[in-house]
Amino acid sequence: MTNATRFLGTATVLVAAATFAKGASGPDGERWWSHVAVLADDKLEGRNTGGEGHRKAALYVAGQFQKLGLEPAGTAGYLQPVMFKSKQIDEARSSLVLVSKNGEEPLTLGDDAIIGSRIDPAPALEADLVFAGYGLANSEAGHDDFQGLDVRGKLVVCLMGAPASIAGSLAAHMQSGGERGDLLRKLGAAGIVMIPNPKNMDIPWARSSLARFMPSMGLVDPMMDDTRGLLLGVTVNPARAEKLFAGSGHAFLEILQAAQAGKPLPRFALGKRLKATVAVKRAQLESQNVVAILPGSDPELKGEYVVMSAHLDHLGIGEPIKGDAIYNGAMDNASGVAALLDVAAILKESGARPRRSILFLAVTGEEKGLLGSRFFADAPTVDRKAIVADVNVDMFLPLYPLKRLTIYGLGESDLGDQVAAVATELGVAPDPDPEPKRNIFIRSDQYSFIRRGIPSIALKVGFASGSPEAAVQKRWLTERYHAPSDDLKQPVDKPAAGAFDVLVAKLLERVANGAERPHWKDSSFFKRFAE
Ligand SMILES: [Zn+2]
Incomplete structure (x- = not known):
């Protein structure tokens, strides 16, 4: 109770939260941390999708679900096996060469550019390079980077990001793999060459380029592959990007300045071709989602499900940084799965009997492109129409006390209003996404x-923007995000995590008890996907 008092602050709130206090170690965060300590241990080898460490982690989560008395809701007990194909670029047998009228200029893989394997690369390709702004088009946004441009059979070169004039959620959606894939296929493009905007890079190039040594993965079902039909995906180091623009009459710096000033980006042929030779190592493997249900109490509504999801996978073992090759993913996202287990325990202990069922879902393949959740959403183990909401927790960063709550999707559905209400009730200030440009939603x-x-x-x-906390999270992203140092040795605020779990438990209970299922707002871009 003392820790609860510290978090909740006011007496009225204590009454409201009383059902969660009984016997729960929740608010001090120790139980949460005990799960993080297991999942981010070196023994689990970074929980790579398809790896033995991930399998052990999945079995741990299943075991915890069982201990809590939750119902198994996978296709094999608590597990839902997912089949993946893995692809890894064999750099020693691959090359990228810029071809212009002045001759050939080889690019250094890793330093100048990297060949992505998410788009399944063709063994050999030579195609014209065309710069197309942000590489986006959407009639609703009144934006078309391809107007008057023929990119059939060509490689689309673009700056990552979106014009500031387009609303955050729409811009984010336009940049999603599915939308990009559909657009490029429709235009007949051969592939895409992306240049990150240094202003928006979460991870410095030197570190992000190391990820190329890890295999990428796709779901075996081709209809679940957003990039089908494309032949090449390349990411260019922005510090080396002028090579592409030399002789075109434009400079990359000019593009960045235009983007910074919110001016439209130019579209033009680069007057060069890119010649790619790509060797790929392929394999098939299985990895698991883990699914459990806390059954609802209402005879009718128990057939509806409020989902809480968190990804279990991380990056596995990779290139060593400072002598450490295990990418433990303690915050990304052992922390979220630990929250899922802690929330389930809090609800169990509270004796709450929500009317709808609550479905706890730990997914694999997030780091490979949201694949485990894609598989679950496409082939759910319960009737999809009966899934009323998803509350996702990924890298929730309890690095400082929980005084504010960032809610991604706050304005999109009445689920946002419900989170805001629960947060306010607990003395926590609800905030919209502070950095919509990072596309977290x-x-x-x-x-x-x-x-x-x-x-x-x-x-x-x-x-709050400009606060010491903002600096802490910024530094965390620069130094630890997707690095081996996201491990058990980092400082975390356990009571913040415990308090966060109480908040999520209250939210799930509230949504599960709601008279109506949540719905998208009429103004939301995402409403169109509702069946
Ligand atoms: Zn991650």
């Missing part, structure tokens, strides 16, 4: 549910 597993029309939300411990 479509960058984690909630997007798999959004695409299926299901109102969704993602939550993190919030911060």
